[in-house]
Amino acid sequence: MPVRWEQIVVDAEDPHRLARWWAEALGYVIVHEAVDEVEIRRTPDELPGLLFGVGPDPKTVKNRLHIDLRPDDQEAEVERLVNMGARLADIGQHDVPWVVLADPEGNEFCVLSEKRS
Missing domain, CATH: 3.10.180.10 (2,3-Dihydroxybiphenyl 1,2-Dioxygenase, domain 1)
Known part of the structure; x- marks a missing residue:
């Protein structure tokens, strides 16, 4: 089915x-x-x-499911989303190649770096 x-x-x-x-x-x-x-x-x-x-x-805790976005330009996309009302989020990710943001209600999502070959 x-x-x-x-x-x-x-x-x-x-x-x-x-x-x-x-x-x-x-x-x-x-x-x-x-x-x-x-x-x-x-x-x-x-x-x-x-x-x-x-x-x-x-919402009170980190999401167990989240969206990953892969833009052509990570830095520009993070800036655009923050200007729209997203905020940087620390979920204990440490030194990683993606940026964790939270939407206006606090739902975390990731903005990935450019795709590796």
């Missing part, structure tokens, strides 16, 4: 605000919006998506 990866669900204090932030960060579009959830995708017909819904509890 084939299976398709539909979306990743993200609990959020304000799903509308966080979905819009991630849509801008990734160049995605909003494909569904309701009172308590918003889904974004690269294009309306392209899976997977990110579905932001109301989370019952505030």
Whole structure:
């Protein structure tokens, strides 16, 4: 039986605000919006998506699942995301070639360095 990866669900204090932030960060579009959830995708017909819904509890610990982004220019992308409202995050990563950031609600994600050959 084939299976398709539909979306990743993200609990959020304000799903509308966080979905819009991630849509801008990734160049995605909003494909569904309701009172308590918003889904974004690269294009309306392209899976997977990110579905932001109301989370019952505030975020208090490091995420167990996170997104890795690999831009052409790590330094420029980190600067762009920080200017959008992300912040540098220390999760004990020490000296690594990626930068850990947190979105406006504190969800960690990584901005990787340029791909190695």
